[in-house]
Amino acid sequence: MAEVVEIKEENRVYGKSPLITDNVMHYCPGCSHGTVHKLIAEVIDEMGITDRTVGISPVGCAVFAYNYIDIDWIEAAHGRACAVASAVKRLHPAHMVFTYQGDGDLSAIGTAETIHAAARGENIVAIYINNAIYGMTGGQMAPTTLLGMKTATTPYGRDPRLNGYPYKIADMMVHLDGTAYITRQSVHTPANVRKCKRAIRKAFDTAMAGKGFSLVEVVATCNSGWKMSPVAANRWLEENMLPYYPLGDIKCNE
């Protein structure tokens, strides 16, 4: 018989955000999505804005984000989240409206919607998960796939002559007058998780203050797509992703 241990409130060191549902997440073990979901839920709860927050979920691995965070959600067509969010925000100017998108969604098929929402200075936040690969469809090349990186559609490694170069949409968006806060974070260490949460909070505050468009890029792992253990994926991220996608605030309007 297992011993029943009573958990006392005074001994509690960690609690699940009340906005995280009890649904079992479909994400692979080691995936960054669950961590970022948790941070978003915590920020919304701490800001006390559940009743005026609308999330826009993407097409990609996070398509079911609406099953995990207990707020109103609109599931957008692939790439269109920033257009959907723009309209919701225009009609509900006091609301918190954010999108949650992957690298294919935000920076391939949805580039136009993303760039123009940012150029218009929509007071929304885009959370941008960059794991350099298409997870849901089975590990194909993303616009952010690093040179030489092997994917299902670059089986011999990404060759710029054949596949072009990866690009940093966050750095591009800095030049748009409508953007207020552009940052690149990661969640591969506890310290980075805490920094990422602060960045998300700052982006949400920026949107609620009506200062313009915010992008929180999260350089993330896809250990299934990368075909690595979670630990190896974290190490690979540090050694390969971060040199190309360096962390930190890129633009911060006060």
Add this chain to the structure above:
Amino acid sequence: MKETLIIAGFGGQGVLSMGKILAYSGVMQDFEVTWMPSYGPEMRGGTANVTVILSDRKISSPIAYEYDTAIILNQQSLDKFEAKIRPGGTLIYDTNGITHHPARTDIHIYAINATEESAKLGNSKLFNTMILGGYLKVCPVVTLENVKLGLKKSLPERAWKMLPENEKAILHGAEIIRQVR
């Protein structure tokens, strides 16, 4: 009463706005009206035309297969629309730039040189209201009072200072139109 009219010329001659003044005048006179323009890039310097129908009954088709009257302001339009006037109908044309004059004998033909007359007055913008005055002299489908109201309705408020000049141009047009056939 039913009057089916086409006004045709170059873009920039005020073809569409002449039609608009007439349509508004028809509304003032409690007629049913339709105003069907040609539209698109051809409007910018190319040919433009508008079909205006005034009727005391509900108008079925806004697309006409023949016209009671044609107001023609350039050679291309004369070539295109002369044949589409019903027998016994009326053709009014501005003679400026016309080298091949109308040849039909089964319609009433009137000429007006509003290009020259409006230039004489130093205001080529009065060209289309002058033509309109000529038309109304020949085909008095709406009263002068209603034309004045229609003119005002069709212009934005900032252009109302132009009303007296345009009213004069209408009267002048009625004086200078002459019957050819």
Add this chain to the structure above:
Amino acid sequence: MAQQQEVKLMKGNEVIAHAAIRFGCDAYFGYPITPQSEVMETLMELKPWETTGMVVLQAESEISSINMVYGAAATGKRVMTSSSSPGISLMAEGISYIAGAELPCLIVNCQRGGPGLGTIQPSQGDYFQACKGGGHGDYHLIVLAPYSVQEMHDFVELGFELAFKYRNPAMILADGAIGQMMEKVVLAPQQSRMSEEEIASRYGSWATYGKPADRARNVVTSLEMQPEMMERNNLRMGAKYRLIEENEVRYEAIGCDDADYVLVAFGSSARICSATVEMARAEGLRVGLLRPITLYPFPMQPIAELAKRVKGFLSVELNAGQMVEDVRLAVNGVAPVAHYGRQGGMIYTPDEVLTALKQKLIKA
């Protein structure tokens, strides 16, 4: 008279803008394209955000416009967009998502000739696109075909009413002729927009305007990964379409009671054909006009009834023969059915339609 009716002379496209404001529309999202750009131009001129609070936004593409409509509609708002044929093609994806997520909205298509870039002149070549799909998957739009500037006005109200009644996108299928033409129109008095409280009480079961503590979260989506559940969604939508087909058929029959031959035409073609009927009757030919006002649901039954006693139908459309397929389905072989069309922006005149009727049916 208690109140003077407000009679205006306006283009069909301009009227769409005025009607949107007056019927309490919450938002318009669009992208310029000939021949319907006057819709957004008029809205921008009228500045409704200063009066009713209506949002008007020029998007970077039709793709973005329709997805803005999707987002705004998801929050329970009355929203619309307008475009012309190539732009509607770009919207096809979004329209399918809106239908799949069962959201109400209004889409105006001021048709031009195609395929491809085609022409900017009027056409009715998007009948299939509007009535038979356009986007992917099993869905229907409620399709209204205005034949006058007044109906452009009236169908904005009707379109929103039906869209909300059935939680389904509605489309006004106009064309360049109706959009560009000016006619007299009586504008409706200004109605107020729905308040947030009204939206919450009416649409709180599905709309996503922020989750209050006293209800479960709402999710607007067309996604369902379990086949059993997805099929159930499809069947539920199918039942809705049957209901629409039963209850919402609208048409006008002109001179059909004693007709030997019936013209079937919608929109600007119906206007032209109404003159054809007058011409034919003046010649002693008993010709009628059946004008579908709803293209989906299509007036199958009235045409089937007429088929029992007339000598033939001529489907008159500015296309290569699209609605004629529905006329044939309705007639089901009981009477001859022919098609007469012009394409490429060419428009038939009433006498050309009469000549076609004589050649294709009366002499045959």
